[in-house]
Amino acid sequence: MATGRTHRPATRSRGIPEATVARLPLYLRALTALSERSVPTVSSEELAAAAGVNSAKLRKDFSYLGSYGTRGVGYDVEYLVYQISRELGLTQDWPVVIVGIGNLGAALANYGGFASRGFRVAALIDADPAMAGKPVAGIPVQHADELEKIIEDNGVSIGVIATPAGAAQPVCDRLVAAGVTSILNFAPTVLTVPDGVDVRKVDLSIELQILAFHEQRKAGEEAAAEGAAQAAGPRSETADKGPDGDVPAVMPA
Amino acid sequence: MATGRTHRPATRSRGIPEATVARLPLYLRALTALSERSVPTVSSEELAAAAGVNSAKLRKDFSYLGSYGTRGVGYDVEYLVYQISRELGLTQDWPVVIVGIGNLGAALANYGGFASRGFRVAALIDADPAMAGKPVAGIPVQHADELEKIIEDNGVSIGVIATPAGAAQPVCDRLVAAGVTSILNFAPTVLTVPDGVDVRKVDLSIELQILAFHEQRKAGEEAAAEGAAQAAGPRSETADKGPDGDVPAVMPA
DNA sequence: ATGTCTTTGTGAACGCGTGCACAAAGATGG
DNA sequence: CCATCTTTGTGCACGCGTTCACAAAGACAT
Numbered sequence: 001m002a003t004g005r006t007h008r009p010a011t012r013s014r015g016i017p018e019a020t021v022a023r024l025p026l027y028l029r030a031l032t033a034l035s036e037r038s039v040p041t042v043s044s045e046e047l048a049a050a051a052g053v054n055s056a057k058l059r060k061d062f063s064y065l066g067s068y069g070t071r072g073v074g075y076d077v078e079y080l081v082y083q084i085s086r087e088l089g090l091t092q093d094w095p096v097v098i099v100g101i102g103n104l105g106a107a108l109a110n111y112g113g114f115a116s117r118g119f120r121v122a123a124l125i126d127a128d129p130a131m132a133g134k135p136v137a138g139i140p141v142q143h144a145d146e147l148e149k150i151i152e153d154n155g156v157s158i159g160v161i162a163t164p165a166g167a168a169q170p171v172c173d174r175l176v177a178a179g180v181t182s183i184l185n186f187a188p189t190v191l192t193v194p195d196g197v198d199v200r201k202v203d204l205s206i207e208l209q210i211l212a213f214h215e216q217r218k219a220g221e222e223a224a225a226e227g228a229a230q231a232a233g234p235r236s237e238t239a240d241k242g243p244d245g246d247v248p249a250v251m252p253a
Numbered sequence: 254m255a256t257g258r259t260h261r262p263a264t265r266s267r268g269i270p271e272a273t274v275a276r277l278p279l280y281l282r283a284l285t286a287l288s289e290r291s292v293p294t295v296s297s298e299e300l301a302a303a304a305g306v307n308s309a310k311l312r313k314d315f316s317y318l319g320s321y322g323t324r325g326v327g328y329d330v331e332y333l334v335y336q337i338s339r340e341l342g343l344t345q346d347w348p349v350v351i352v353g354i355g356n357l358g359a360a361l362a363n364y365g366g367f368a369s370r371g372f373r374v375a376a377l378i379d380a381d382p383a384m385a386g387k388p389v390a391g392i393p394v395q396h397a398d399e400l401e402k403i404i405e406d407n408g409v410s411i412g413v414i415a416t417p418a419g420a421a422q423p424v425c426d427r428l429v430a431a432g433v434t435s436i437l438n439f440a441p442t443v444l445t446v447p448d449g450v451d452v453r454k455v456d457l458s459i460e461l462q463i464l465a466f467h468e469q470r471k472a473g474e475e476a477a478a479e480g481a482a483q484a485a486g487p488r489s490e491t492a493d494k495g496p497d498g499d500v501p502a503v504m505p506a
Numbered sequence: 507a508t509g510t511c512t513t514t515g516t517g518a519a520c521g522c523g524t525g526c527a528c529a530a531a532g533a534t535g536g
Numbered sequence: 537c538c539a540t541c542t543t544t545g546t547g548c549a550c551g552c553g554t555t556c557a558c559a560a561a562g563a564c565a566t
Contacts, residue, residue, distance in 0.1 A: 019523060025462040029441065043543065052443040056525055056546095063545055071531045071544045088462050089469030096461070103363045107356035113441060113458040118465060157468055158461070181471060182464040184457075188282065188366060190305040198467045200460050204437075205366040207453050208349070208411070209278040209341050211435040212371060214451045215410055216342030218434060272553060296513065309555055316515055324514040324561045 016087075020061045026051045027058070028084045034077050043074035090118035095154045097180075099171050100163030101126040101141050104186055108162060109137040122154040127167065144171075151178035158182045165189045172199075269340075273314045279304045280311070281337045287330050296327035343371035348407045350433075352424050353416030354379040354394050357439055361415060362390035375407040380420065397424075404431035411435045418442045425452075 030050040034042055044062075048055035062068060062075070068083055069075045085091055096114070098105050101124050108114070109124055124136055127144040134141050142150060150156065159180040161168050168187035175183065182198045185191055188206075191199050283303040287295055297315075301308035315321060315328070321336055322328045338344055349367070351358050354377050361367070362377055377389055380397040387394050395403060403409065412433040414421050421440035428436060435451045438444055441459075444452050 017523070021466050022459075022463055024466070025456075025459040026443070028462075030443075044545095045543085050443070052445075054525065056527090057523090059543090059545060060524085067545070069544055070533085072533045072542045074543070087466070089465040090462065092469075094461075094465055094468070103360035107360040108457065110356045111457060114461075117458070119458075119461055158464055182468045184460055184464060190279070190283075190303070192305075196471070198464060200464055202455055202457070202460060203278075204361065204364060204455070205370070205372075206275075206278040207437055207455060208347075208367075208372055209281075209343065210275055211411055211437060211451055211453060212342040212347055213274050213277070213340070215347070215435045216345075218449070270553070297515095298513085307555070309557090310553090312513090312515060313554085320515070322514055323563085325512045325563045327513070 016064045020064055021088075023051070023053065023057075023061055024084050024088055026053070027061070028081065028088065028090075031077055031081045031084070035081055039077055041070075041074045041076055044069070047075065085118075088118075092118070094119050094158055095122035095156045096120065096158045096160060097123045097125055097147075097150060097154075097156050097175075098160045098162060099125045099144070099147070099175070100161060100167065100187075101131055101136055102162065102164075105160075105162035106136050108160060108186075109139065119158075122156055123150045125150065127163075147171075147174055148178040151175065151180060156180060158184070160184045160186070161191075162186045269317045273317055274341075276304070276306065276310075276314055277337050277341055279306070280314070281334065281341065281343075284330055284334045284337070288334055292330055294323075294327045294329055297322070300328065338371075341371075345371070347372050347411055348375035348409045349373065349411045349413060350376045350378055350400075350403060350407075350409050350428075351413045351415060352378045352397070352400070352428070353414060353420070353440075354384055354389055355415065355417075358413075358415035359389050361413060361439075362392065372411075375409055376403045378403065380416075400424075400427055401431040404428065404433060409433060411437070413437045413439070414444075415439045 027047065030047055031042075033050070034047075044055045044059045048058040051058065059069075062080075065083060065087055068080055082091075096119050098108055098121060101109065105124070105126070109121060114121055121137070121139060124139050124141045125144055125147055126132070126141050129143060131141045132143040151159075157180055159172075159175040159182070161171055161175075161183060163171055165187045168185065168189045169191060172183060172185070172191045172193065176193055176197055181196060183191065183193070183200070185199055185201045186203075188203055191201075193199055280300065283300055284295075286303070287300075297308045297312045301311040304311065312322075315333075318336060318340055321333055349372050351361055351374060354362065358377070358379070362374060367374055374390070374392060377392050377394045378397055378400055379385070379394050382396060384394045385396045404412075410433055412428040412435070414424055414428075414436060416424055418440045421438065421442045422444060425436060425438070425444045425446065429446055429450055434449060436444065436446070436453070438452055438454045439456075441456055444454075446452055
């Protein structure tokens with residue numbers, strides 16, 4: 001069974017570690033803000049603070065791109081913006097389709113961050129015939145029957161799935177068959193795709209559940225913390241945050 | 254994808270690795286589906302396939318929770334659902350507030366995944382007075398002035414930020430000051446929070462940019478597929494990179 | 507009861523990512 | 537031109553996470 005699906009290509013893309021790639025957009029955002037304030041150069045320390053990372057990590061990240069800094073001075077903001085944009089492929093315009101124009105799909109279509117840099121909403125697609133023709137975010141919704149034609153006509157290679165869970169896999173299959181090779185999935189399902197297709201998942205309930213785990217842990221520690229030699233926490237000493245009774249059973253060892 | 258700002262506490266939460274915690278919701282979802290189909294037991298191999306992970310990884314993940322399987326048989330679905338739910342803290346109900354009821358906030362409020370398991374939308378909050386009182390997803394929007402009171406009255410410890418980028422940090426500060434210790438941030442900003450507060454980030458444009466990077470790489474490889482002169486070139490700089498007209502005008506300065 | 511067969515649970519090896527600490531590089535001033 | 541000071545770029549070590557491979561555990565048949 002080929003389990004090497006959906007995730008890590010294992011092949012470090014052009015020598016740039018995946019973890020670094022994931023941080024480049026963060027740096028780019030911070031740099032863009034600096035650029036708008038006409039800041040000419042920035043040190044690794046300053047930029048790292050703005051991006052919320054370690055400065056050594058930032059320097060190492062940039063070292064994978066090349067030596068774009070000047071010792072004793074720092075990095076040229078404009079130049080770095082260009083280099084990172086180029087590396088991320090944002091100097092070209094990526095047409096994107098959004099499939100599933102419900103609450104979330106509509107919100108995504110209206111999201112400014114899309115069109116802002118490098119991405120253009122090429123089409124909105126929904127399976128509901130009643131939606132067809134209705135404009136959302138200024139773009140008329142097209143029926144799912146047109147999916148293949150839209151993909152091919154616009155040369156779309158990135159698709160966003162915002163359908164209900166049940167429709168996600170079939171939609172994904174059709175997107176891939178039509179030529180899409182990158183998918184951003186908002187549906188709460190594990191998508192199966194052939195090799196060579198990248199899938200990234202954005203899952204609200206998973207994020208919430210992870211937060212709940214830590215929240216529960218904090219509550220548990222707090223309740224069981226008497227003689228902790230912990231450094232003084234700047235916590236506002238909350239009385240009790242027990243939501244609604246029901247204290248969870250004590251943790252087993 | 255540990256977005257725990259500042260520093261990851263390094264303290265492996267109760268011995269359960271962060272990476273494992275991030276996968277538990279995935280397992281839980283797969284198990285719930287099996288439960289609804291009244292499947293009594295499942296092997297690590299089957300469950301791993303359903304969750305899209307390696308079976309060895311799944312077994313190791315479960316081993317951190319305890320020995321809940323039966324050798325030669327597999328795992329009892331119902332029992333495992335309960336154990337994971339308990340571990341994630343989903344046996345209690347977490348009141349959640351959503352701040353910023355724009356397109357995205359409204360979509361989140363309508364999202365079924367919220368109320369489904371363990372989470373309850375306690376309040377919708379927006380800074381626009383015109384929104385106050387207007388029902389969204391059956392819940393009347395409340396004005397931001399009420400934020401602190403809402404948090405305290407409902408014992409809210411998890412907040413969702415869906416405001417514009419500029420408002421995110423101030424809102425975050427107020428949430429934290431009022432007692433929130435876990436934040437799910439949809440605004441494209443790096444949030445700064447005191448120790449003890451967990452932040453997870455969901456950033457659409459970052460995800461898209463990561464996809465664009467891989468997409469560009471695929472296109473580049475494809476274009477250079479005929480050239481076998483890539484033997485000893487560790488630093489294949491410049492030359493071939495743009496599938497289309499290369500080096501377009503730099504971004505607006 | 508005994509043997510066989512299935513599947514778990516885990517010890518160990520490996521690889522990736524992170525952070526430290528420092529030498530090299532270049533700017534700046536005398 | 538030389539000395540000093542700042543900041544980059546990176547070698548190295550460490551720890552986390554993943555994967556392999558296998559022994560232990562239990563079910564099931566005879």
